[in-house]
Amino acid sequence: xxxxxxxxxxxxxxxxxxxxxxxxxxxxxxxxxxxxxxxxxxxxxxxxxxxxxxxxxxxxxxxxxx
Numbered sequence: 001x002x003x004x005x006x007x008x009x010x011x012x013x014x015x016x017x018x019x020x021x022x023x024x025x026x027x028x029x030x031x032x033x034x035x036x037x038x039x040x041x042x043x044x045x046x047x048x049x050x051x052x053x054x055x056x057x058x059x060x061x062x063x064x065x066x
Contacts, residue, residue, distance in 0.1 A: 010044055
């Protein structure tokens, strides 16, 4: 899957959760959906950091092999 497609999927999931928070009928449900939204943001941040670290390691290995 391309980077653009992955980003679109991430944003769609986050938007769906944000809409669920907005449309939740009571405060308890809003809190549940909010917690799920923050957990998803944390997961995506970890994935982005892992990808960034991987790319940095690839570049470092390429420099060592030159």
